[in-house]
Amino acid sequence: MITFFTFLTYVLVDETNVLSANKVFFAVAVYNSMRQMMVSFVPTAAAATGELIVAMNRIEVRLTLDLKQKILLMTPFFNL
16 A cells, blocks of 8 residues: 555656656565564564563662662651
8 A cells, every 4th residue: 555655656746757667666675675674673672662661660669769768767766
């Protein structure tokens, strides 16, 4: 579908643009390689992004926990 609209746009933009077998073959080859990369890399990148967010949240919790413990140790404790 995308290749069809690409060729249609190419032809309709200028009257001197003429499709040849070389141009069509190259465009189809590029779109096929892009599609294969999108199918294989996008889900992997999404999973890695999710893992990164979880790891960053865990690190943040750990760092703030240490800070909270230090603050509690430095504050005086009074029995009322």
